[in-house]
Amino acid sequence: xxxxxxxxxxxxxxxxxxxxxxxxxxxxxxxxxxxxxxxxxxxxxxxxxxxxxxxxxxxxxxxxxxxxxxxxxxxxxxxxxxxxxxxxxxxxxxxxxxxxxxxxxxxxxxxxxxxxxxxxxxxxxxxxxxxxxxxxxxxxxxxxxxxxxxxxxxxxxxxxxxxxxxxxxxxxxxxxxxxxxxxxxxxxxxxxxxxxxxxxxxxxxxxxxxxxxxxxxxxxxxxxxxxxxxxxxxxxxxxxxxxxxxxxxxxxxxxxxxxxxxxxxxxxxxxxxxxxxxx
Amino acid sequence: xxxxxxxxxxxxxxxxxxxxxxxxxxxxxxxxxxxxxxxxxxxxxxxxxxxxxxxxxxxxxxxxxxxxxxxxxxxxxxxxxxxxxxxxxxxxxxxxxxxxxxxxxxxxxxxxxxxxxxxxxxxxxxxxxxxxxxxxxxxxxxxxxxxxxxxxxxxxxxxxxxxxxxxxxxxxxxxxxxxxxxxxxxxxxxxxxxxxxxxxxxxxxxxxxxxxxxxxxxxxxxxxxxxxxxxxxxxxxxxxxxxxxxxxxxxxxxxxxxxxxxxxxxxxxxxxxxxxxxxxxxxxxxxxxxxxxxxxxxxxxxxxxxxxxxxxxxxxxxxxxxxxxxxxxxxxxxxxxxxxxxxxxxxxxxxxxxxxx
Amino acid sequence: xxxxxxxxxxxxxxxxxxxxxxxxxxxxxxxxxxxxxxxxxxxxxxxxxxxxxxxxxxxxxxxxxxxxxxxxxxxxxxxxxxxxxxxxxxxxxxxxxxxxxxxxxxxxxxxxxxxxxxxxxxxxxxxxxxxxxxxxxxxxxxxxxxxxxxxxxxxxxxxxxxxxxxxxxxxxxxxxxxxxxxxxxxxxxxxxxxxxxxxxxxxxxxxxxxxxxxxxxxxxxxxxxxxxxxxxxxxxxxxxxxxxxxxxxxxxxxxxxxxxxxxxxxxxxxxxxxxxxxxxxxxxxxxxxxxxxxxxxxxxx
Numbered sequence: 001x002x003x004x005x006x007x008x009x010x011x012x013x014x015x016x017x018x019x020x021x022x023x024x025x026x027x028x029x030x031x032x033x034x035x036x037x038x039x040x041x042x043x044x045x046x047x048x049x050x051x052x053x054x055x056x057x058x059x060x061x062x063x064x065x066x067x068x069x070x071x072x073x074x075x076x077x078x079x080x081x082x083x084x085x086x087x088x089x090x091x092x093x094x095x096x097x098x099x100x101x102x103x104x105x106x107x108x109x110x111x112x113x114x115x116x117x118x119x120x121x122x123x124x125x126x127x128x129x130x131x132x133x134x135x136x137x138x139x140x141x142x143x144x145x146x147x148x149x150x151x152x153x154x155x156x157x158x159x160x161x162x163x164x165x166x167x168x169x170x171x172x173x174x175x176x177x178x179x180x181x182x183x184x185x186x187x188x189x190x191x192x193x194x195x196x197x198x199x200x201x202x203x204x205x206x207x208x209x210x211x212x213x214x215x216x217x218x219x220x221x222x223x224x225x226x227x228x229x230x231x232x233x234x235x236x237x238x239x240x241x242x243x244x245x246x247x248x249x250x251x252x253x254x255x256x257x258x259x260x261x262x263x264x265x266x267x268x269x270x271x272x273x274x275x276x277x278x279x
Numbered sequence: 280x281x282x283x284x285x286x287x288x289x290x291x292x293x294x295x296x297x298x299x300x301x302x303x304x305x306x307x308x309x310x311x312x313x314x315x316x317x318x319x320x321x322x323x324x325x326x327x328x329x330x331x332x333x334x335x336x337x338x339x340x341x342x343x344x345x346x347x348x349x350x351x352x353x354x355x356x357x358x359x360x361x362x363x364x365x366x367x368x369x370x371x372x373x374x375x376x377x378x379x380x381x382x383x384x385x386x387x388x389x390x391x392x393x394x395x396x397x398x399x400x401x402x403x404x405x406x407x408x409x410x411x412x413x414x415x416x417x418x419x420x421x422x423x424x425x426x427x428x429x430x431x432x433x434x435x436x437x438x439x440x441x442x443x444x445x446x447x448x449x450x451x452x453x454x455x456x457x458x459x460x461x462x463x464x465x466x467x468x469x470x471x472x473x474x475x476x477x478x479x480x481x482x483x484x485x486x487x488x489x490x491x492x493x494x495x496x497x498x499x500x501x502x503x504x505x506x507x508x509x510x511x512x513x514x515x516x517x518x519x520x521x522x523x524x525x526x527x528x529x530x531x532x533x534x535x536x537x538x539x540x541x542x543x544x545x546x547x548x549x550x551x552x553x554x555x556x557x558x559x560x561x562x563x564x565x566x567x568x569x570x571x572x573x574x575x576x577x578x579x580x581x582x583x584x585x586x587x588x589x590x591x592x593x594x595x596x597x598x599x600x601x602x603x604x605x606x607x608x609x610x611x612x613x614x615x616x617x618x619x620x621x622x623x624x625x626x627x628x629x630x631x632x633x634x635x636x
Numbered sequence: 637x638x639x640x641x642x643x644x645x646x647x648x649x650x651x652x653x654x655x656x657x658x659x660x661x662x663x664x665x666x667x668x669x670x671x672x673x674x675x676x677x678x679x680x681x682x683x684x685x686x687x688x689x690x691x692x693x694x695x696x697x698x699x700x701x702x703x704x705x706x707x708x709x710x711x712x713x714x715x716x717x718x719x720x721x722x723x724x725x726x727x728x729x730x731x732x733x734x735x736x737x738x739x740x741x742x743x744x745x746x747x748x749x750x751x752x753x754x755x756x757x758x759x760x761x762x763x764x765x766x767x768x769x770x771x772x773x774x775x776x777x778x779x780x781x782x783x784x785x786x787x788x789x790x791x792x793x794x795x796x797x798x799x800x801x802x803x804x805x806x807x808x809x810x811x812x813x814x815x816x817x818x819x820x821x822x823x824x825x826x827x828x829x830x831x832x833x834x835x836x837x838x839x840x841x842x843x844x845x846x847x848x849x850x851x852x853x854x855x856x857x858x859x860x861x862x863x864x865x866x867x868x869x870x871x872x873x874x875x876x877x878x879x880x881x882x883x884x885x886x887x888x889x890x891x892x893x894x895x896x897x898x899x900x901x902x903x904x905x906x907x908x909x910x911x912x913x914x915x916x917x918x919x920x921x922x923x924x925x926x927x928x929x930x931x932x933x934x935x936x937x
Contacts, residue, residue: 020739021750028754031813034779035768051779096664103657114664117672119926121874123895124915127902128675128682151671154664174331175364177351178435179378179425183656189381193368212761214877215895219903229763233881236770243771250764257759265752333651350652 035254038247039063046243062248071245074231075252080142081227082210085149090203092150093157094165098191100158101165102173111162118155122215130219140222148220149210156209157202164198165191200267204260211257228253282307282432282465283328288337290323290489297323299489300337305433305467305482310459313469314476315486316512322437324486325469329435330354342432352381357426358435362442363418365410365425372397372406375424382429396428399458416447423455427462436468440475452478473513477501485509502624507553507633510626516558516590519600520628523554529622530554532596540622541571552636555626558590561602563609564617571623579614593618676919683912688905701913710889711914714897715921720804721893722872725811729868730861732812733819737827751824758817766881769810773797773882797883803891810878815871819864826860827853866929873922894918 037055038046039062045052066072096114099105129148130139138144168191176186192199217227232249235242261268283305290298298320305311313321326332328339330351338347346354357378365374372393379389397403400420410418419439426434436455440448456479459466470476476483477497484494485508493500493509504510510518523530527548529540538554540546568574580599581592584606591602591609593616602618609616627636686697705711736754740747757765772778773796784792796806830853838848854861876895879885885892885900892900898918902911 014744017739017742017744024736024739025750025753028757028813028817030779031765031768031772032756032760034772035764038771047777049776051777051782053779092663092667095660099657099660105657105661114668116926117668119870119922120672120676121870121895121918121922123874123876123898124918125672125675125679127898127908127911127915128679129671130902131682131908132675132678147667148671151667154668158664169362169364171360171362171364172366174329174351175358175360175425176377176381177331178329178354178356178358179429180352180381182350182352183653185381189377190366193366196368208759212763212877214761214763214880215899219899229761229877232763232767236767236881243777246767246771250760250767253764254760257761261755261759348651 035247035250038243039251041244043244062244063252066245066248066252071231071249072252074226074228074249075256077142077225078211078227078229078253079256081145081149081225082207084142085146085153085210086203086207088146088150089153089157089206090199093154093202094161094192094195094199095187096154097158097161098165098187101162102170111158114155115159116155118159122152126215126219129216133220139220140224142225145216145220145225148216149213152216153206153209157206160202160205161195161198164195164202168194197267200264204264204268207260208257211253281305282342283467284340285328286338286340288324288327288339289335290320290327290332291335297489298327298335301486301489301491303484303491303494305465307465308463310456310466310468310479310481311484312476312480312482313467313484313486314471314473314512315492317471319486320489321469321471321486325435325437325467328433328467329356329358354433355431356433356435357429357431358437359422359426359439361438363410363422365418365421367410370407370409371402371413371421374410374421375406375428378425378429392428393424396424399427399461400424400454415443416451419443419447419451420454423458427458432465434464434466436466438470439468440470441472448475455479474515477513483513485512504626505635507555507628507635510555510628510635514557514559516601516603518626519556519558519595519598521554521556521596521598521600522630523552523596525550525552525627530627534597536575536596538573538575538620538622540625540627542623543627546627546636551630553628553630554596555628555635556600556620557624558601558603560621560624561600561604562619562621563604564619568619569621572619572621574617574619576615576617579609579612579616581612582609679912679915682909683916685909687908688910697909701910702916704910705913705917710892711894711897711917713889714892714894717891718873718875718893718895721808721811721875722869724804725808725815725872726865726869728808728812729816729819730865732816733823736816736820737823740824741827751821755817755821757814758821760814762814762877763881765810765814766878769806769813769878770797770882773806798887800887800890803883803887807879807882807891810882811872811875814878815868819868822860822864823857826857830856866926869929870922870926873925874918 037053040058040060041052041055042059042061045055063072100111100114133139133144136144138147172190172194173186176190177183181189212229213227214229214233217230218233221227221230228249232246232253235245235249281304283303285301285303288298288301288303289296301320301324313324315321323332327334328341330346330349330353334347338345340346341354341356366377369377375393375396376389379392384392393406394403397406400423402417402420402424405413405417405421410421413421419442422439439455440451443451452475455468459479468475468479480497482494483497483500485492485500487508493505495503497513500509501513504513507520511520521532523532523538525531525546525548526537527546529538529543530552531537532554564574575595577593577595579591579593583590583592587606588603589606589609591604592599593602594600628634629636683701684696684698685694686700687694740751760768772780775781775793775795778796780796781792781794784794794802796802834852834856835848838852843851874895875893876899879891879893879896883891885896889897894914898911898914901907901914
């Protein structure tokens with residue numbers, strides 16, 4: 001026990017917490033800072049020894065190159081693939097979850113089978129999927145990757161939405177049925193609005209999964225629908241990396257997720273804690 | 280003409296037989312109350328009428344149309360739910376308008392009807408509020424409003440007052456009764472509260488174990504119950520049951536007290552029965568003994584004042600009975616007193632069949 | 637769909653919405669069968685054949701490939717590498733995440749800003765995380781060696797992604813950096829839901845922090861923590877992106893994980909049937925681990 005009075009001890013503790021917190025922020029944010037800063041550096045600054053900790057001036061030539069060469073379009077590809085697949089995964093996943101919750105379709109077994117699909121390692125199925133896609137002619141097409149991402153997100157969407165839908169009072173749906181809604185209208189006018197925050201949170205995570213994907217994109221794209229994750233790795237070299245391009249491309253690819261998360265933050269926090277509590 | 284006709288309705292949940300063959304006819308404009316203890320099947324029956332539960336066998340006709348296999352929306356019904364079922368993301372006005380909009384009413388008509396319903400229920404000033412900003416009573420009014428804006432043949436109420444506190448419940452009961460008088464619609468109301476049933480109903484349907492035990496006007500059931508269950512279920516405080524044996528002139532209680540039963544004939548002497556006495560039919564001994572009454576000396580065990588009346592517990596024939604006496608008739612336990620029992624209103628129950636003799 | 641809900645009442649005794657629940661499930665099930673089950677069955681069949689770059693022989697060789705799995709030293713090493721990374725990174729992420737969650741459990745001004753900043757690494761794509769650390773770890777122009785030089789007082793020229801003794805720390809550092817915030821967020825949510833009156837009562841009774849944690853906090857957060865461990869464990873087991881960006885399995889095959897190895901076999905050596913067999917080995921191992929973990933952690937509900 002310290003001899004300090006209680007409020008002093010409290011103050012000391014609080015400053016200590018701030019100190020640690022600041023240290024953590026520095027450690028966890030420094031790599032991100034470094035990535036950003038490189039993307040704004042001139043080649044001289046990038047390949048300076050000792051390293052330049054902050055550039056003299058912010059210049060955008062690294063980004064201009066990406067746009068001029070058309071490399072930046074890969075971010076657009078990622079955007080299309082991730083948003084369209086999220087859209088479909090949310091629709092199909094939510095209605096499937098509704099069926100599982102409200103009508104106990106397939107019982108517990110079906111639900112367990114669906115979640116077990118989430119445990120499937122991508123590397124175990126990427127190869128047969130590649131062969132399937134070659135056969136179907138879906139390689140390097142938006143359609144093929146959208147289907148793939150949609151299907152891959154479904155177990156997660158179904159699992160999360162199940163929890164949110166379970167919390168909707170049955171009476172609300174029954175009241176709508178009596179009031180003149182069809183089953184589809186009940187879904188549209190009652191279930192979706194009631195599960196709104198869950199829908200947003202789940203959609204953000206689904207989007208990020210698809211956005212982050214590298215392995216499927218690496219295997220299933222060639223030139224037409226290259227995603228930004230694959231594009232970043234094109235700049236890796238054995239000894240000399242295209243540092244400026246890696247950094248600028250990475251920043252371009254991080255900004256959309258960054259904004260999505262920032263805008264949706266209040267849903268995400270609730271989503272995580274609810275998802276976590278309900279499992 | 281009857282608005283609802285149910286024929287031999289059964290409902291199974293797996294192995295559980297919830298409704299065991301019910302026939303019911305509800306005439307147009309009548310206020311029918313389905314009442315019974317929990318688990319008697321009254322809610323299941325209502326939900327089957329609404330189409331929220333599938334019928335296992337039997338048929339349901341609403342407004343002369345067979346709707347046994349119809350969707351809820353095709354049954355021309357409106358329903359008020361126990362937990363109000365208000366949409367939290369819609370304001371009061373949109374909540375009330377929900378059913379009309381779902382049925383594609385013109386917006387002008389929606390406005391008109393919502394305004395009229397809101398006025399009728401005194402919630403006109405709440406239309407722009409959201410459900411979370413309302414009190415329990417206000418929510419219930421909105422829920423009722425949502426039902427009455429519709430032109431349904433049948434209005435269903437599933438224990439709508441059970442979540443309100445006692446004072447509000449009394450107010451809302453009056454309100455619902457007034458609405459029925461004004462709207463003159465056919466209403467079916469489920470409750471487990473026998474007071475609600477007695478005060479609201481044109482007709483009570485008393486259910487027990489998935490079957491109709493007895494139906495009729497509230498007074499009919501109260502005064503002429505057909506079984507011990509009906510006699511015991513209706514009335515507050517509950518009817519007293521005293522074991523007795525029939526004699527030529529009346530009954531003999533377990534402790535030998537003989538009570539005369541006027542105007543009864545053909546009683547089988549020696550038969551074991553239950554003597555049913557309503558607390559209201561027992562009074563303090565008056566200056567003279569009225570016709571058909573018997574006078575019995577008792578010792579008051581317990582006194583529970585309710586304000587205008589007092590409920591006194593006392594032993595009679597080996598069991599405790601409750602009598603509802605005047606507020607100043609007795610003051611403390613242990614008092615010796617004489618009571619007059621109105622034997623013309625007493626009921627006799629066959630102990631083997633539980634039927635009223 | 638339109639015809640479905642506008643159909644008129646059937647006279648037959650069939651509930652009109654009877655098939656509704658199947659309609660709802662149909663698209664999801666179709667996609668899961670197409671992308672989940674079909675490839676699995678397909679690759680099972682292929683794994684019994686002997687298809688490779690040279691040979692498209694589709695006759696059945698049955699367990700030929702599976703027998704070869706046992707003789708394949710590189711495969712078992714890749715499995716060992718995977719387990720090594722998982723065994724080190726997972727506990728570290730968990731402990732660090734827990735400590736951070738405790739640090740931010742009590743309210744303090746600016747707490748939300750700190751949390752938002754700390755979550756930054758998790759929202760970055762793993763491949764970008766790997767690329768970022770590739771830049772940070774650069775022996776000459778990267779800041780890590782520079783910072784180390786300050787402490788060492790002389791120039792440090794560590795070859796993080798090449799030196800066999802340094803690659804694992806490099807990979808694990810990157811992995812922990814990216815995923816500790818994830819653990820932190822989930823555990824913070826779980827800890828915030830622990831009934832405060834219970835922990836306070838224990839503190840008033842003079843219980844030490846560890847005792848309170850062991851007997852009150854841990855049981856309360858366990859369901860959430862177990863799921864977080866399971867999710868992270870599965871992700872670590874199939875780790876690919878970060879290693880691909882940092883080392884591509886090198887130097888040599890020193891950091892080859894099971895995912896990297898399967899990828900190399902399938903898409904660089906074109907050992908079609910053999911890769912399918914490896915995939916099945918992975919599925920088998922994961923199924924065993926998951927079943928065991930779910931039972932062991934008491935998650936079966």
